[in-house]
Amino acid sequence: MSDLETFRKETRAWLEENCPKEMRDGAGGEENICWGGTEWTFQSEAQKIWLNRMAEKGWTVPHWPKEYGGGGLSKEEVKILKGEMRDMKARSPLESFGIWMLGPALLKYGTHEQKLHFLPPITRGEIRWCQGYSEPNAGSDLASLQCKCEDKGDHWLVNGQKIWTSYADESDWIFVLVRTDPQATKHNGISFILVDMRAEGVSTKPIKLISGKSPFCETFFDDVVVPKEHAPGVNAVVGDLNRGWDVAKYLLTHEREMISAGGGGLLGGRGLGEVAANEIGLEDGKLSDPMLRAKIAQAEIDGWSFLLTLERMKDEAKAGQGVGANSSMLKYYGTEFNKRRFELMMDSGGSEALEWEGERTKEGKLARGWLRTKANSIEGGTSEVQLNIIAKRILDLPGV
Amino acid sequence: MALVLTEEQEMLRDSARGFLDEKAPVSALRKLRDTNDENGFSRDLWKEMAEMGWAGILVDEEHGGADFGFVGAGVIAEEMGRTLTASPFLSTSILAATALTKIGADAQKQEHLPKIAAGASLFALAVDEGRKHGPSKVAMSAEKSGNGFKLSGDKTFVADGHVADHIIVAARTAGAAGEKAGLTLFLVDAKAKGVSAERTIMVDSRNAARLKFDNVEATGDDILGEVDGGYEALEGVLNAGRAGLAAEMSGSAQQAFTMTIDYLKERKQFGSEIGSFQALQHRAAHLYSEIELMKSAVLKSLQDLDAHYGMAGIICSLAKAKAGEVAKLASQEAVQMHGGIGMTDEYDIGFYMKRIRVAQEMFGDSAFHADRLAQMRGY
Numbered sequence: 001m002s003d004l005e006t007f008r009k010e011t012r013a014w015l016e017e018n019c020p021k022e023m024r025d026g027a028g029g030e031e032n033i034c035w036g037g038t039e040w041t042f043q044s045e046a047q048k049i050w051l052n053r054m055a056e057k058g059w060t061v062p063h064w065p066k067e068y069g070g071g072g073l074s075k076e077e078v079k080i081l082k083g084e085m086r087d088m089k090a091r092s093p094l095e096s097f098g099i100w101m102l103g104p105a106l107l108k109y110g111t112h113e114q115k116l117h118f119l120p121p122i123t124r125g126e127i128r129w130c131q132g133y134s135e136p137n138a139g140s141d142l143a144s145l146q147c148k149c150e151d152k153g154d155h156w157l158v159n160g161q162k163i164w165t166s167y168a169d170e171s172d173w174i175f176v177l178v179r180t181d182p183q184a185t186k187h188n189g190i191s192f193i194l195v196d197m198r199a200e201g202v203s204t205k206p207i208k209l210i211s212g213k214s215p216f217c218e219t220f221f222d223d224v225v226v227p228k229e230h231a232p233g234v235n236a237v238v239g240d241l242n243r244g245w246d247v248a249k250y251l252l253t254h255e256r257e258m259i260s261a262g263g264g265g266l267l268g269g270r271g272l273g274e275v276a277a278n279e280i281g282l283e284d285g286k287l288s289d290p291m292l293r294a295k296i297a298q299a300e301i302d303g304w305s306f307l308l309t310l311e312r313m314k315d316e317a318k319a320g321q322g323v324g325a326n327s328s329m330l331k332y333y334g335t336e337f338n339k340r341r342f343e344l345m346m347d348s349g350g351s352e353a354l355e356w357e358g359e360r361t362k363e364g365k366l367a368r369g370w371l372r373t374k375a376n377s378i379e380g381g382t383s384e385v386q387l388n389i390i391a392k393r394i395l396d397l398p399g400v
Numbered sequence: 401m402a403l404v405l406t407e408e409q410e411m412l413r414d415s416a417r418g419f420l421d422e423k424a425p426v427s428a429l430r431k432l433r434d435t436n437d438e439n440g441f442s443r444d445l446w447k448e449m450a451e452m453g454w455a456g457i458l459v460d461e462e463h464g465g466a467d468f469g470f471v472g473a474g475v476i477a478e479e480m481g482r483t484l485t486a487s488p489f490l491s492t493s494i495l496a497a498t499a500l501t502k503i504g505a506d507a508q509k510q511e512h513l514p515k516i517a518a519g520a521s522l523f524a525l526a527v528d529e530g531r532k533h534g535p536s537k538v539a540m541s542a543e544k545s546g547n548g549f550k551l552s553g554d555k556t557f558v559a560d561g562h563v564a565d566h567i568i569v570a571a572r573t574a575g576a577a578g579e580k581a582g583l584t585l586f587l588v589d590a591k592a593k594g595v596s597a598e599r600t601i602m603v604d605s606r607n608a609a610r611l612k613f614d615n616v617e618a619t620g621d622d623i624l625g626e627v628d629g630g631y632e633a634l635e636g637v638l639n640a641g642r643a644g645l646a647a648e649m650s651g652s653a654q655q656a657f658t659m660t661i662d663y664l665k666e667r668k669q670f671g672s673e674i675g676s677f678q679a680l681q682h683r684a685a686h687l688y689s690e691i692e693l694m695k696s697a698v699l700k701s702l703q704d705l706d707a708h709y710g711m712a713g714i715i716c717s718l719a720k721a722k723a724g725e726v727a728k729l730a731s732q733e734a735v736q737m738h739g740g741i742g743m744t745d746e747y748d749i750g751f752y753m754k755r756i757r758v759a760q761e762m763f764g765d766s767a768f769h770a771d772r773l774a775q776m777r778g779y
Contacts, residue, residue: 271777273774273777273778273779274777274778274779276779277778277779282779285775285778285779286774286775286779287774287779293774293779294767294770294771296774296779297770297771297773297774297777298770300773300774300777301697301718301721301722301770301773302693302722304697304718305693305694305696305697305718305722306693308403308693308696308697308699308700309692309693309695309696311403311696312403312404312695312696312699313692315402315403315404316404326692329685329688329689329692332685332686332689333689333693384682386685387681387682387685387686388678388681388682388685390685390688390689391681391682391684391685394685394688395661395681395684395685395688396661396665397661397664397665397673397675397676397681397684398665398672398673398675398676399676400672400676400677400678
């Protein structure tokens with residue numbers, strides 16, 4: 001038996017023994033995610049046990065190095081672990097912006113001290129992070145951001161406002177892009193800094209979306225004092241001062257990968273055709289609405305091809321590396337596809353899908369989800385920004 | 401299995417690309433067209449391809465082939481798509497080799513496969529009778545006559561039908577047009593009495609023919625596979641052809657896209673390269689995304705044909721549908737972004753549009769395969 005086969009066997013046995021029954025329902029969706037953090041209330045004892053057991057193995061982030069709380073697994077081993085978890089419909093034990101975004105940025109740009117200090121609590125779900133990127137006047141043109149960060153000798157002084165800070169009201173810490181050199185050209189005066197949300201002068205305000213939900217916040221910084229070192233040798237700034245844009249770009253790549261992979265994950269479970277067949281019925285084995293049937297078939301072809309592309313790009317990427325600029329392609333296509341998918345589900349659902357309140361539609365779950373997808377092609381860089389990146393970085397087309 | 405080419409398959413691709421760029425660029429197709437070549441392809445070049453192992457790429461080693469599998473065949477089809485190379489590869493090396501390998505009797509294999517691998521005999525697959533593809537629509541009759549059958553009917557859109565030495569033809573030994581049961585595949589000598597071929601010059605300047613069968617006699621030895629049970633076998637062979645065409649279209653689309661991107665970087669209007677205009681950048685970037693999706697679907701279909709041939713129908717439909725749509729988009733965008741020059745016969749891009757149109761129609765267009773996929777998915 002090869003080493004990988006042994007690993008598969010052992011992994012299966014371990015999961016079988018350690019994954020609580022309640023965590024094997026394959027439940028996805030934002031409402032079932034375990035986010036962790038000091039404010040977190042576990043939805044069940046099983047959710048807590050599952051997190052703790054996986055964290056102990058380092059399997060909340062199986063590909064991170066062991067010394068920082070990860071599992072130290074190879075790319076092939078991670079694939080096996082994920083496959084085995086999928087097969088038993090195990091829920092993900094922990095998801096967070098710490099895992100998706102800050103972690104990869106720290107692993108690449110952080111010092112050993114920063115990694116040791118910040119990464120293990122992320123892997124155990126103890127500290128929840130949020131992201132301070134966009135500002136009211138810096139959306140697609142993110143590098144024009146103005147949040148001020150002044151050097152006051154022994155500390156930094158931060159003043160400004162961030163917007164679309166997801167779950168800021170439930171987070172412990174925030175990674176923020178700030179302007180540390182107002183004289184430099186716009187990409188060259190930005191730094192990437194880590195701020196404790198409990199610091200005096202940090203406040204948040206939820207933003208209600210068209211879906212009726214409020215995952216996003218505005219976050220305000222009023223004379224916030226950030227120590228230069230959060231602990232001896234642990235700098236508040238990640239990477240070089242004024243080189244925060246490099247970190248930001250790298251992190252955005254991961255965010256795009258996460259969003260596109262998430263879009264792919266949503267394709268699991270019941271297919272569009274099956275959903276529509278249940279809702280509007282079949283005639284002679286075919287969906288009773290032939291125009292909708294054609295659109296759904298086309299969408300399934302594109303969705304399936306997209307999933308295969310995610311798989312191919314992961315297989316093509318060298319071990320330990322991401323998919324690079326292709327993350328923009330995946331983000332663009334995945335989010336646009338997800339919007340299309342929800343439009344078709346709304347078409348299938350007809351008038352019933354429009355019920356906003358009440359038990360029958362679980363408080364308008366589909367309608368709210370449909371509206372939520374409209375943000376997919378805006379957050380993390382709009383579709384238009386992704387197309388710009390593809391044109392410039394992949395196709396090497398000339399600038400204006 | 402990882403969704404990437406193996407090292408061996410990459411080497412095959414590189415050598416195919418080098419060979420085709422040198423021996424069979426688009427100018428070769430142009431020359432075949434302009435000289436009204438009677439074959440529509442170069443027999444000398446086919447000999448060379450056979451020597452390189454391409455003709456027998458799907459034939460096992462026992463019968464003198466290279467046994468490279470469907471991914472290998474797709475790699476070559478894709479490279480031929482890049483250069484729009486006219487050759488009997490699809491009909492003989494993919495369709496006939498698959499049919500003989502999968503359902504041929506030992507004697508049939510012994511007789512034909514070594515010749516296919518040697519590039520010594522050419523085949524054609526005759527299925528469709530009307531304008532649109534549909535294997536179950538076959539009406540051509542195969543009436544029992546003594547110990548054998550008599551075949552009568554017309555076939556259309558038969559690739560290489562006018563140059564083939566042997567024709568694999570689907571005919572009805574039972575049932576009526578529209579039914580899956582009752583189809584039988586026959587392996588007929590193209591020179592047999594009663595067979596006549598009318599070469600049809602198509603929009604892509606490649607080979608096709610209309611065939612007439614007038615009481616053509618076939619014996620029991622000429623039956624390929626089972627009597628009345630030919631539908632499943634035919635679907636398998638067609639799936640291989642569909643994946644091969646999808647791979648070819650992928651190559652054509654990628655090449656048309658590359659030419660277009662190059663043009664966007666060099667053509668200047670309003671004082672700048674037109675590739676600096678966001679309207680064109682976004683369309684190019686969208687097309688890039690679609691091409692990446694097409695490549696994934698195509699590779700998966702070829703891998704699945706190798707890994708579980710009998711279950712690859714749905715993924716071959718996925719690949720054919722996706723490749724048909726994307727290649728069509730790529731050729732349309734290519735002509736539009738080239739502007740006036742894209743409309744000229746002198747420039748090569750039009751050849752891509754024409755070939756893609758034919759390849760996407762053959763063995764089921766994108767709508768046919770979307771419908772087939774929906775049926776297989778239970779809606």
